[in-house]
Amino acid sequence: xxxxxxxxxxxxxxxxxxxxxxxxxxxxxxxxxxxxxxxxxxxxxxxxxxxxxxxxxxxxxxxxxxxxxxxxxxxxxxxxxxxxxxxxxxxxxxxxxxxxxxxxxxxxxxxxxxxxxxxxxxxxxxxxxxxxxxxxxxxxxxxxxxxxxxxxxxxxxxxxxxxxxxxxxxxxxxxxxxxxxxxxxxxxxxxxxxxxxxxxxxxxxxxxxxxxxxxxxxxxxxxxxxxxxxxxxxxxxxxxxxxxxxxxxxxxxxxxxxxxxxxxxxxxxxxxxxxxxxxxxxxxxxxxxxxxxxxxxxxxxxxxxxxxxxxxxxxxxxxxxxxxxxxxxxxxxxxxxxxxxxxxxxx
Ligand SMILES: [Zn+2]
Numbered sequence: 001x002x003x004x005x006x007x008x009x010x011x012x013x014x015x016x017x018x019x020x021x022x023x024x025x026x027x028x029x030x031x032x033x034x035x036x037x038x039x040x041x042x043x044x045x046x047x048x049x050x051x052x053x054x055x056x057x058x059x060x061x062x063x064x065x066x067x068x069x070x071x072x073x074x075x076x077x078x079x080x081x082x083x084x085x086x087x088x089x090x091x092x093x094x095x096x097x098x099x100x101x102x103x104x105x106x107x108x109x110x111x112x113x114x115x116x117x118x119x120x121x122x123x124x125x126x127x128x129x130x131x132x133x134x135x136x137x138x139x140x141x142x143x144x145x146x147x148x149x150x151x152x153x154x155x156x157x158x159x160x161x162x163x164x165x166x167x168x169x170x171x172x173x174x175x176x177x178x179x180x181x182x183x184x185x186x187x188x189x190x191x192x193x194x195x196x197x198x199x200x201x202x203x204x205x206x207x208x209x210x211x212x213x214x215x216x217x218x219x220x221x222x223x224x225x226x227x228x229x230x231x232x233x234x235x236x237x238x239x240x241x242x243x244x245x246x247x248x249x250x251x252x253x254x255x256x257x258x259x260x261x262x263x264x265x266x267x268x269x270x271x272x273x274x275x276x277x278x279x280x281x282x283x284x285x286x287x288x289x290x291x292x293x294x295x296x297x298x299x300x301x302x303x304x305x306x307x308x309x310x311x312x313x314x315x316x317x318x319x320x321x322x323x324x325x326x327x328x329x330x331x332x333x334x335x336x337x338x339x340x341x342x343x344x345x346x347x
Contacts, residue, residue: 003147
Protein backbone atom coordinates (compact mmCIF):
# COMPACT_ATOMS: atom_id res chain seq x y z
CA UNK A 1 0.00 0.00 0.00
CA UNK A 2 1.46 3.34 -0.98
CA UNK A 3 0.92 6.53 0.94
CA UNK A 4 1.23 9.65 -1.20
CA UNK A 5 2.47 11.99 1.54
CA UNK A 6 5.86 11.60 3.18
CA UNK A 7 4.25 12.52 6.52
CA UNK A 8 1.21 10.61 7.68
CA UNK A 9 -2.18 12.16 8.28
CA UNK A 10 -1.70 11.60 12.02
CA UNK A 11 1.59 13.53 11.94
CA UNK A 12 0.12 16.38 9.91
CA UNK A 13 -2.87 16.87 12.18
CA UNK A 14 -0.72 16.58 15.30
CA UNK A 15 1.45 19.41 13.94
CA UNK A 16 -1.43 21.86 13.54
CA UNK A 17 -4.65 22.61 11.74
CA UNK A 18 -5.15 20.74 8.48
CA UNK A 19 -6.95 22.86 5.89
CA UNK A 20 -9.51 21.05 3.78
CA UNK A 21 -11.31 22.16 0.65
CA UNK A 22 -14.41 20.56 -0.77
CA UNK A 23 -17.52 21.44 -2.70
CA UNK A 24 -16.19 19.83 -5.88
CA UNK A 25 -19.57 18.56 -7.02
CA UNK A 26 -21.36 21.91 -6.60
CA UNK A 27 -18.52 23.90 -8.18
CA UNK A 28 -18.16 21.53 -11.15
CA UNK A 29 -21.94 21.67 -11.62
CA UNK A 30 -21.72 25.46 -11.84
CA UNK A 31 -18.90 25.08 -14.35
CA UNK A 32 -20.99 22.76 -16.50
CA UNK A 33 -19.36 19.39 -15.85
CA UNK A 34 -21.73 17.71 -13.37
CA UNK A 35 -25.49 17.37 -13.66
CA UNK A 36 -27.58 18.81 -10.85
CA UNK A 37 -30.04 16.23 -9.59
CA UNK A 38 -28.09 12.98 -9.79
CA UNK A 39 -24.85 14.86 -8.90
CA UNK A 40 -22.69 11.94 -10.01
CA UNK A 41 -19.10 13.07 -10.71
CA UNK A 42 -19.05 11.96 -14.34
CA UNK A 43 -16.48 14.73 -14.90
CA UNK A 44 -13.80 12.28 -13.72
CA UNK A 45 -14.01 10.39 -17.01
CA UNK A 46 -15.77 12.91 -19.24
CA UNK A 47 -13.62 16.00 -18.59
CA UNK A 48 -10.62 15.06 -16.43
CA UNK A 49 -8.90 18.36 -17.23
CA UNK A 50 -11.74 20.28 -15.56
CA UNK A 51 -11.28 18.20 -12.41
CA UNK A 52 -7.49 18.66 -12.45
CA UNK A 53 -7.99 22.40 -12.75
CA UNK A 54 -10.28 22.64 -9.71
CA UNK A 55 -7.92 20.49 -7.62
CA UNK A 56 -5.09 22.79 -8.62
CA UNK A 57 -7.09 25.90 -7.72
CA UNK A 58 -7.83 24.53 -4.25
CA UNK A 59 -4.16 23.58 -3.84
CA UNK A 60 -3.02 27.09 -4.83
CA UNK A 61 -5.58 28.51 -2.39
CA UNK A 62 -3.90 26.65 0.46
CA UNK A 63 -5.65 23.29 0.79
CA UNK A 64 -3.55 20.68 2.59
CA UNK A 65 -5.65 17.83 1.23
CA UNK A 66 -6.70 16.76 -2.24
CA UNK A 67 -9.94 14.85 -1.78
CA UNK A 68 -10.52 12.26 -4.50
CA UNK A 69 -13.83 13.07 -6.14
CA UNK A 70 -15.47 9.74 -5.44
CA UNK A 71 -18.43 11.36 -3.68
CA UNK A 72 -21.55 9.67 -5.13
CA UNK A 73 -19.28 7.46 -7.30
CA UNK A 74 -20.60 4.30 -5.67
CA UNK A 75 -22.38 1.34 -7.25
CA UNK A 76 -25.92 2.45 -6.40
CA UNK A 77 -25.52 5.96 -7.81
CA UNK A 78 -23.80 4.85 -11.02
CA UNK A 79 -26.54 2.28 -11.61
CA UNK A 80 -29.10 5.09 -11.22
CA UNK A 81 -27.59 6.94 -14.19
CA UNK A 82 -26.83 3.85 -16.28
CA UNK A 83 -23.04 3.97 -15.88
CA UNK A 84 -22.45 0.96 -13.63
CA UNK A 85 -19.80 -0.30 -16.07
CA UNK A 86 -17.69 2.79 -15.40
CA UNK A 87 -17.58 2.26 -11.63
CA UNK A 88 -14.04 0.96 -11.23
CA UNK A 89 -12.48 3.23 -13.84
CA UNK A 90 -14.21 6.27 -12.36
CA UNK A 91 -13.02 5.51 -8.84
CA UNK A 92 -9.46 4.73 -9.87
CA UNK A 93 -9.12 7.78 -12.09
CA UNK A 94 -10.46 10.12 -9.37
CA UNK A 95 -7.80 8.94 -6.93
CA UNK A 96 -5.11 9.07 -9.62
CA UNK A 97 -5.97 12.69 -10.45
CA UNK A 98 -6.00 13.67 -6.77
CA UNK A 99 -2.53 12.13 -6.42
CA UNK A 100 -1.24 13.86 -9.50
CA UNK A 101 -2.19 17.33 -8.26
CA UNK A 102 -1.31 16.64 -4.60
CA UNK A 103 2.25 15.94 -5.75
CA UNK A 104 2.46 19.51 -7.10
CA UNK A 105 2.26 20.83 -3.52
CA UNK A 106 2.95 17.94 -1.14
CA UNK A 107 -0.70 17.75 -0.12
CA UNK A 108 -2.30 14.75 1.52
CA UNK A 109 -4.60 12.57 -0.55
CA UNK A 110 -7.95 11.54 0.91
CA UNK A 111 -10.13 8.74 -0.36
CA UNK A 112 -13.79 9.63 -0.08
CA UNK A 113 -16.89 7.64 0.79
CA UNK A 114 -20.25 9.11 1.65
CA UNK A 115 -23.91 8.48 2.42
CA UNK A 116 -25.06 5.82 -0.05
CA UNK A 117 -28.86 6.05 0.25
CA UNK A 118 -28.70 2.24 0.46
CA UNK A 119 -28.75 2.16 4.28
CA UNK A 120 -32.17 1.49 5.79
CA UNK A 121 -32.51 1.82 9.57
CA UNK A 122 -35.51 -0.53 9.38
CA UNK A 123 -33.13 -3.22 8.09
CA UNK A 124 -29.71 -2.15 9.39
CA UNK A 125 -28.06 -5.56 8.96
CA UNK A 126 -29.32 -6.47 5.49
CA UNK A 127 -28.99 -2.96 4.04
CA UNK A 128 -25.76 -2.50 5.96
CA UNK A 129 -24.16 -5.33 4.00
CA UNK A 130 -25.05 -3.57 0.75
CA UNK A 131 -23.37 -0.40 2.07
CA UNK A 132 -20.34 -2.36 3.30
CA UNK A 133 -19.83 -4.00 -0.10
CA UNK A 134 -19.91 -0.59 -1.82
CA UNK A 135 -17.39 0.92 0.60
CA UNK A 136 -15.12 -2.12 0.32
CA UNK A 137 -14.87 -1.96 -3.45
CA UNK A 138 -14.38 1.82 -3.50
CA UNK A 139 -11.67 1.74 -0.86
CA UNK A 140 -9.90 -1.26 -2.36
CA UNK A 141 -9.42 0.69 -5.57
CA UNK A 142 -8.46 3.83 -3.65
CA UNK A 143 -5.84 1.98 -1.63
CA UNK A 144 -4.36 0.46 -4.77
CA UNK A 145 -4.07 3.92 -6.31
CA UNK A 146 -2.66 5.42 -3.07
CA UNK A 147 -4.34 7.45 -0.32
CA UNK A 148 -3.22 8.80 3.05
CA UNK A 149 -6.58 8.58 4.82
CA UNK A 150 -10.32 8.39 4.20
CA UNK A 151 -13.00 11.03 4.58
CA UNK A 152 -16.38 9.40 5.21
CA UNK A 153 -18.73 12.31 4.97
CA UNK A 154 -22.23 13.71 4.78
CA UNK A 155 -23.40 10.84 6.96
CA UNK A 156 -27.07 10.95 7.92
CA UNK A 157 -27.08 7.68 9.87
CA UNK A 158 -24.83 6.66 12.74
CA UNK A 159 -25.21 3.04 11.56
CA UNK A 160 -23.89 3.85 8.10
CA UNK A 161 -21.05 5.98 9.49
CA UNK A 162 -19.99 3.09 11.72
CA UNK A 163 -19.85 0.75 8.70
CA UNK A 164 -17.63 3.31 6.95
CA UNK A 165 -15.29 3.31 9.95
CA UNK A 166 -15.20 -0.48 10.09
CA UNK A 167 -14.29 -0.77 6.41
CA UNK A 168 -11.53 1.83 6.85
CA UNK A 169 -10.22 -0.28 9.73
CA UNK A 170 -10.20 -3.40 7.55
CA UNK A 171 -7.81 -1.49 5.28
CA UNK A 172 -5.89 -0.01 8.26
CA UNK A 173 -6.68 3.49 7.04
CA UNK A 174 -7.14 6.51 9.33
CA UNK A 175 -10.78 7.58 9.07
CA UNK A 176 -12.21 11.06 9.36
CA UNK A 177 -15.96 10.67 9.83
CA UNK A 178 -18.35 13.59 9.61
CA UNK A 179 -22.09 14.00 9.83
CA UNK A 180 -24.33 16.23 7.75
CA UNK A 181 -26.41 17.57 10.60
CA UNK A 182 -29.60 18.20 8.67
CA UNK A 183 -31.78 17.73 11.74
CA UNK A 184 -31.59 19.89 14.84
CA UNK A 185 -30.25 17.32 17.28
CA UNK A 186 -29.95 13.77 16.04
CA UNK A 187 -29.01 11.53 13.14
CA UNK A 188 -31.76 9.92 11.05
CA UNK A 189 -31.39 6.78 13.18
CA UNK A 190 -31.84 8.71 16.40
CA UNK A 191 -28.37 9.33 17.84
CA UNK A 192 -27.63 12.77 19.20
CA UNK A 193 -24.88 14.16 16.93
CA UNK A 194 -22.56 14.67 19.89
CA UNK A 195 -23.16 11.13 21.11
CA UNK A 196 -22.69 9.73 17.60
CA UNK A 197 -19.29 11.46 17.36
CA UNK A 198 -18.30 10.18 20.80
CA UNK A 199 -19.22 6.62 19.84
CA UNK A 200 -17.18 6.83 16.62
CA UNK A 201 -14.21 8.22 18.55
CA UNK A 202 -14.48 5.33 21.01
CA UNK A 203 -14.66 2.91 18.07
CA UNK A 204 -11.35 4.19 16.71
CA UNK A 205 -12.05 7.06 14.30
CA UNK A 206 -9.05 9.35 13.75
CA UNK A 207 -11.20 12.49 13.43
CA UNK A 208 -14.93 13.15 13.94
CA UNK A 209 -17.10 16.16 13.22
CA UNK A 210 -19.49 17.81 10.82
CA UNK A 211 -19.62 18.64 7.14
CA UNK A 212 -22.19 20.10 4.74
CA UNK A 213 -25.79 21.12 5.55
CA UNK A 214 -24.96 23.79 8.12
CA UNK A 215 -23.36 27.16 7.63
CA UNK A 216 -20.90 28.45 10.23
CA UNK A 217 -23.59 30.16 12.34
CA UNK A 218 -25.42 26.92 13.07
CA UNK A 219 -22.47 24.52 12.86
CA UNK A 220 -20.25 26.25 15.44
CA UNK A 221 -22.51 25.77 18.50
CA UNK A 222 -22.82 22.03 17.77
CA UNK A 223 -19.09 21.78 17.10
CA UNK A 224 -18.32 23.30 20.44
CA UNK A 225 -20.25 20.51 22.14
CA UNK A 226 -18.52 17.85 20.03
CA UNK A 227 -15.13 19.38 20.87
CA UNK A 228 -15.93 19.06 24.57
CA UNK A 229 -17.17 15.48 24.21
CA UNK A 230 -14.19 13.85 22.46
CA UNK A 231 -10.45 13.89 22.96
CA UNK A 232 -9.50 13.17 19.35
CA UNK A 233 -9.19 15.73 16.49
CA UNK A 234 -12.43 17.39 15.34
CA UNK A 235 -13.35 18.43 11.78
CA UNK A 236 -15.62 21.21 10.52
CA UNK A 237 -16.49 21.76 6.87
CA UNK A 238 -19.59 24.01 6.73
CA UNK A 239 -21.39 25.29 3.67
CA UNK A 240 -20.75 28.98 2.97
CA UNK A 241 -24.39 29.95 3.35
CA UNK A 242 -26.38 32.00 5.84
CA UNK A 243 -28.18 29.35 7.89
CA UNK A 244 -30.12 30.42 10.98
CA UNK A 245 -31.45 28.97 14.18
CA UNK A 246 -34.88 28.71 12.50
CA UNK A 247 -33.32 27.03 9.45
CA UNK A 248 -30.12 25.35 10.65
CA UNK A 249 -29.52 23.41 7.41
CA UNK A 250 -29.16 24.98 3.96
CA UNK A 251 -31.40 22.35 2.37
CA UNK A 252 -34.39 24.14 3.94
CA UNK A 253 -33.43 27.76 3.22
CA UNK A 254 -36.14 29.72 1.44
CA UNK A 255 -36.14 32.93 -0.57
CA UNK A 256 -38.39 36.00 -0.33
CA UNK A 257 -41.24 34.26 -2.18
CA UNK A 258 -40.95 31.19 0.00
CA UNK A 259 -39.21 29.22 -2.74
CA UNK A 260 -36.66 26.58 -1.79
CA UNK A 261 -33.14 27.86 -2.51
CA UNK A 262 -31.41 24.46 -2.42
CA UNK A 263 -29.67 23.51 -4.57
CA UNK A 264 -29.80 25.82 -7.57
CA UNK A 265 -30.57 29.29 -6.22
CA UNK A 266 -28.49 29.58 -3.10
CA UNK A 267 -26.55 32.64 -4.25
CA UNK A 268 -28.79 35.07 -2.37
CA UNK A 269 -27.87 33.28 0.88
CA UNK A 270 -24.12 33.12 0.18
CA UNK A 271 -21.62 34.22 2.80
CA UNK A 272 -18.68 36.42 1.90
CA UNK A 273 -15.02 35.45 2.06
CA UNK A 274 -14.79 37.61 5.21
CA UNK A 275 -17.54 35.59 6.89
CA UNK A 276 -15.62 32.40 6.12
CA UNK A 277 -12.40 33.93 7.45
CA UNK A 278 -14.26 34.69 10.71
CA UNK A 279 -15.44 31.09 10.78
CA UNK A 280 -11.86 29.79 10.44
CA UNK A 281 -10.66 31.97 13.33
CA UNK A 282 -13.55 30.96 15.59
CA UNK A 283 -13.17 27.26 14.76
CA UNK A 284 -9.43 27.46 15.47
CA UNK A 285 -10.15 29.11 18.84
CA UNK A 286 -12.57 26.31 19.67
CA UNK A 287 -9.82 23.79 19.04
CA UNK A 288 -11.08 22.41 15.73
CA UNK A 289 -8.25 20.55 14.00
CA UNK A 290 -9.49 20.11 10.44
CA UNK A 291 -11.07 23.23 8.95
CA UNK A 292 -12.56 23.42 5.47
CA UNK A 293 -15.61 24.15 3.39
CA UNK A 294 -18.24 21.97 1.73
CA UNK A 295 -20.91 22.54 -0.96
CA UNK A 296 -20.68 26.09 -2.25
CA UNK A 297 -16.95 26.09 -1.57
CA UNK A 298 -14.72 27.79 -4.11
CA UNK A 299 -11.05 28.81 -4.23
CA UNK A 300 -11.56 32.34 -2.90
CA UNK A 301 -13.17 30.95 0.26
CA UNK A 302 -10.32 28.47 0.74
CA UNK A 303 -7.72 31.21 0.44
CA UNK A 304 -9.68 33.29 2.97
CA UNK A 305 -9.67 30.35 5.41
CA UNK A 306 -5.94 29.84 4.91
CA UNK A 307 -5.06 33.50 5.36
CA UNK A 308 -7.29 33.78 8.44
CA UNK A 309 -5.16 30.99 9.91
CA UNK A 310 -2.08 33.08 9.21
CA UNK A 311 -0.90 31.26 6.13
CA UNK A 312 0.42 32.56 2.87
CA UNK A 313 -0.65 30.49 -0.12
CA UNK A 314 0.49 30.47 -3.75
CA UNK A 315 -2.75 32.31 -4.61
CA UNK A 316 -1.96 34.97 -1.98
CA UNK A 317 0.21 36.54 -4.67
CA UNK A 318 -3.12 37.90 -5.98
CA UNK A 319 -4.90 38.59 -2.70
CA UNK A 320 -6.78 41.90 -2.66
CA UNK A 321 -4.90 45.22 -2.66
CA UNK A 322 -7.86 47.59 -2.71
CA UNK A 323 -5.60 50.47 -1.69
CA UNK A 324 -4.52 50.42 -5.33
CA UNK A 325 -8.07 50.59 -6.70
CA UNK A 326 -8.62 53.60 -8.99
CA UNK A 327 -11.79 54.72 -7.22
CA UNK A 328 -11.72 53.09 -3.77
CA UNK A 329 -7.96 53.24 -3.20
CA UNK A 330 -5.74 55.52 -1.17
CA UNK A 331 -4.90 57.67 -4.15
CA UNK A 332 -8.03 57.70 -6.32
CA UNK A 333 -7.65 59.22 -9.72
CA UNK A 334 -8.73 62.85 -10.03
CA UNK A 335 -11.31 61.92 -12.65
CA UNK A 336 -12.75 59.24 -10.39
CA UNK A 337 -13.02 61.70 -7.51
CA UNK A 338 -14.60 64.41 -9.60
CA UNK A 339 -16.97 62.27 -11.68
CA UNK A 340 -17.88 59.49 -9.25
CA UNK A 341 -17.51 61.01 -5.81
CA UNK A 342 -15.93 57.78 -4.61
CA UNK A 343 -19.04 55.80 -5.58
CA UNK A 344 -21.09 57.09 -2.69
CA UNK A 345 -24.81 56.65 -3.09
CA UNK A 346 -26.38 59.70 -4.70
CA UNK A 347 -28.51 61.74 -2.32
ZN1 LIG B 1 -21.55 19.44 0.97
